[in-house]
Amino acid sequence: MELQILDSKTKQKLCTLERISSNTTIDSIKEIYQRKFPNYYPERQSFKSSPKGKLLKGSETLSELNLGAEGVLYFKDLGPQVGWSTVFYCEYTGPLFVYLLFYFRLPYIYDSKFAFTSSPDDVVHLAAICHSFHYMKRVLETKFVHRFSHGTMPIKNLFRNCSYYWSFAAWMAYYINHPLYTPATFGTMQICSGLAVFVLCELGNLSIHLAFRSLRPSGSKQRKIPTATGNPFTLLFNFVSCPNYTYEFGSWVGFAVMTQTLPVFIFAFVGFGQMAIWALAKHRNYKKEFSNYPRSRKAILPIVL
Amino acid sequence: MTAPQTTRKQSPIAQAWLIMYNVAMTAGWLVIGLGIVNHFYKHRTHKGLYRQVEKQLLFFQTAAIFEIIHAATGIVRSNVMLTTMQVFSRVGIVWGVIQPVAQVHNTEGIPMLMVAWTITEIIRYLYYTFMLLGTTPYIVVWLRYSLFTVLYPLGVSGELLSIYNSLKPVRDSQMYSLFLPNQLNFSIDYHIVLIGTIPFYFIFFPQLYFHMFAQRKKLWDLDLRLLPRKQTDSSILDYLIHVVQPIRNNCMQCEKMKQCCVYGFYSSIVFLRKKMKYDILD
Numbered sequence: 397m398e399l400q401i402l403d404s405k406t407k408q409k410l411c412t413l414e415r416i417s418s419n420t421t422i423d424s425i426k427e428i429y430q431r432k433f434p435n436y437y438p439e440r441q442s443f444k445s446s447p448k449g450k451l452l453k454g455s456e457t458l459s460e461l462n463l464g465a466e467g468v469l470y471f472k473d474l475g476p477q478v479g480w481s482t483v484f485y486c487e488y489t490g491p492l493f494v495y496l497l498f499y500f501r502l503p504y505i506y507d508s509k510f511a512f513t514s515s516p517d518d519v520v521h522l523a524a525i526c527h528s529f530h531y532m533k534r535v536l537e538t539k540f541v542h543r544f545s546h547g548t549m550p551i552k553n554l555f556r557n558c559s560y561y562w563s564f565a566a567w568m569a570y571y572i573n574h575p576l577y578t579p580a581t582f583g584t585m586q587i588c589s590g591l592a593v594f595v596l597c598e599l600g601n602l603s604i605h606l607a608f609r610s611l612r613p614s615g616s617k618q619r620k621i622p623t624a625t626g627n628p629f630t631l632l633f634n635f636v637s638c639p640n641y642t643y644e645f646g647s648w649v650g651f652a653v654m655t656q657t658l659p660v661f662i663f664a665f666v667g668f669g670q671m672a673i674w675a676l677a678k679h680r681n682y683k684k685e686f687s688n689y690p691r692s693r694k695a696i697l698p699i700v701l
Numbered sequence: 702m703t704a705p706q707t708t709r710k711q712s713p714i715a716q717a718w719l720i721m722y723n724v725a726m727t728a729g730w731l732v733i734g735l736g737i738v739n740h741f742y743k744h745r746t747h748k749g750l751y752r753q754v755e756k757q758l759l760f761f762q763t764a765a766i767f768e769i770i771h772a773a774t775g776i777v778r779s780n781v782m783l784t785t786m787q788v789f790s791r792v793g794i795v796w797g798v799i800q801p802v803a804q805v806h807n808t809e810g811i812p813m814l815m816v817a818w819t820i821t822e823i824i825r826y827l828y829y830t831f832m833l834l835g836t837t838p839y840i841v842v843w844l845r846y847s848l849f850t851v852l853y854p855l856g857v858s859g860e861l862l863s864i865y866n867s868l869k870p871v872r873d874s875q876m877y878s879l880f881l882p883n884q885l886n887f888s889i890d891y892h893i894v895l896i897g898t899i900p901f902y903f904i905f906f907p908q909l910y911f912h913m914f915a916q917r918k919k920l921w922d923l924d925l926r927l928l929p930r931k932q933t934d935s936s937i938l939d940y941l942i943h944v945v946q947p948i949r950n951n952c953m954q955c956e957k958m959k960q961c962c963v964y965g966f967y968s969s970i971v972f973l974r975k976k977m978k979y980d981i982l983d
Contacts, residue, residue, distance in 0.1 A: 571888075576881035658887035 397467055399458070401429065404447050404470035416458065416467070423454035425469070439477045439548040444470040477548035484538040487557050491565030492531040498569035499524045510575045517579045519587050523572050523655050526594055527565075530647065533598065541605045543612055564666075568659045580656045590654025597646035603629035604640040621686050634690075635698035637682055638675035642696055645671065672696050715776040720833045722767060727826040729761035734819045737812075747812035751799065754815070762795045762818075791818070794860050798895070801876060802867040810866060814859030817852040824848065846917045853913070857906050864895055871895060 399413040411432050413425070426438035442451045445461050447470050458467065499520075503511040515521070571577065580586040607630045611620050622637070624630045632639035648664035672695070679695035694701055736754040741747075751758075765788045771777035772784045794814075799805055824844045831837040871877075877891040 571881075571886045574881060574886070578882045578884050578886055581884055656884065656886060658885040 397458070399425070399463075399467040399469060401469055401471050402447075404444055404472040407447065410471055418459040419457045421455055421457050422452045425458075426454070429471070436473065437477070440474050442472045442474050444472060446470065474550055476551045478551045478554050479548055480544045480546065481538055481542075483549060483554050483557060484542075485535060486554060487561045488531045488534040488538070490558055490562040492528060492535075494562055494565045495524065495527050495531075495569040498566070498573040501573060501575075505570070506575055513575070515573065515575075515577065517577060519579050519654060520573060520577060522587070522591065523651070526591070526651060526654070527569075530598065530651075533602065537602070537605055541602075541609050543609060543614065564659075564663045568657060568663060571657050571659055572655050578656070580654070586656070587654050590650045590652070593650030594647050594654060595650075597643040597650060600629040600632065600643035601640055601647065603627045604632070604643060607633070608640070619685065621682065621689060632698070634693070636675075636694050636696055637679040638671070638696050641671035641675050642698075645696075668696075672701060676701075711776055716833065719771070719776065720830065722771075723826050723830040723833060726761060726764065727823060727830055729757065729764070730819055730822040730826060733757045733761065733815075734823060737815055737819060747809065748807045750815065751806040751811050755800075758815070759795060759800065761822075762791055765791065793898075794863065797877075798863055798867045802870050804870040805863050805867045808862065808866045810859040810862030812859075814856050814863065817856030817859060820848060821852050821856065842920075846913070846920055849910075849913050853906075853910055857902060861899065861902055864899060868892060868895060 397416055397418055399416045401410045401413065402408065403410055411429075413428055413432075416425070416428075422443055423438070425443065426441045429441060430436055430438060444451060445463065449470075451472070452461070452469075463469070498505060501510050501513055580590075607622065607625050607627065610625070611622055612618065622633050624633045629643075630639070632642060636642055645664060645668045648660065648667060652660035652664050675696035679693075683689045733754050736757060737750065740750050740753045768777070768779075769781065769785050769788055772779045772781045799811070805811065824841065828837060828841050828845050831841055872892040875891075877889075879885070879887065879889050881888045
């Protein structure tokens, strides 16, 4: 069959693909399209069957779309793409360095007499260790643990995500490392409990990421209902669909309690808001995909949400 | 403020509420307007003006928050974010700059923004009221899309002047500020926050101002082409009142103003041609 490709916005004709068999998948259409327009690599392309419809999945074939004799597909340019791991490395190495600029009190951040001085409060050093550990862990997880089901994202997300992480890190670090920092009101007890929550949640988060890895063997796009493994931290899977987010939120609450700094609390709750949106979407997908999905499971907070 | 409002087919209760709200707001701003006129007539100076209308201004400006609720609940079709920004910029000026800083009350910015706001708001709420009732006199449309050319710059200048005049008192009194060390490990300097708002005026005001001009132009273009100078035929006037008027009203408030206007324009031309042909033939 013959396939017309129109621009989804202007409805102008971009090209005609000839002699296309009806069981061609969208993925192969993307390769054929790239041969005509070498600038548009497959990740950058998306196709729709109507100008305002949903983006078609790569595995769908033309015959499934009921395009009729005069096949028309709408092309949408997703913009320049960048790999997920690149985005992750930028997002996570930024806060790591930014935090340390404040920790070492580089000149022009605080009053010049405090340049390169060190805080008398132990919790400040502890916080620097925790913060660095958190982002080091994320970088290493990106390298060795995560498997990405989608290869790329639009490059503008890189700027948006980086400015979010970097500026929050700077804002938190400014107050925690400030010469006028006030340590925890309830002293060592508060610091220790915050630290304990932080460490446990970091371990929990790592365990969940490892569990996710084992759910998706390398090279496959196979999907299973995530369940608890031998690791006790993964028992949280019995309560929520995205325990990694639950632990992530827990870590930041622990860090906030330990440092008793308002911007950290704000970061924890803004992050929670975003993660809750992702978790609810993922939860909905699980329920749609698996008819036997455990009904008692929530999205991100056990029993509550 | 240019929050586009269009009433959808909606419950009579919502419609009744909106009519009451808009009538009340028109009346409220009229009262403020009378207060301003009265003050200038009696005292011939802007000094003491703020004290004179303070209570009414605080009440009716704060009541604009309902517009956010209207947009959020969907009983008025306008952009929630845009409405929120517009309402809060005003409410912020009133509650965050003018009301708490007594030194600002007798400065020149106050009469500027008061006059600009009051006239704009009377016309805007009047316009919405007429919209809800189903007919908008041309004079109200004309005023709404003409007076802004003077009132917008006047109002914004007044707001900027008021912020500027509040800076020194705010710095001296350390109002609404929190300094280290404290147990929250957080600090905020309201003086800096106020300075930080000033650039936003220079970013957003030109955009909003020229957007209004563009809207005005579209409206006027539509009008001119539809109403040939020589045509004073009553059937055309009739047509303008019953057909063009509603189309134009919808276009002006619709978010997709451009498409609306183009559609309205074409359909009107087609209609008008047919009608004129018959009129001439008759």
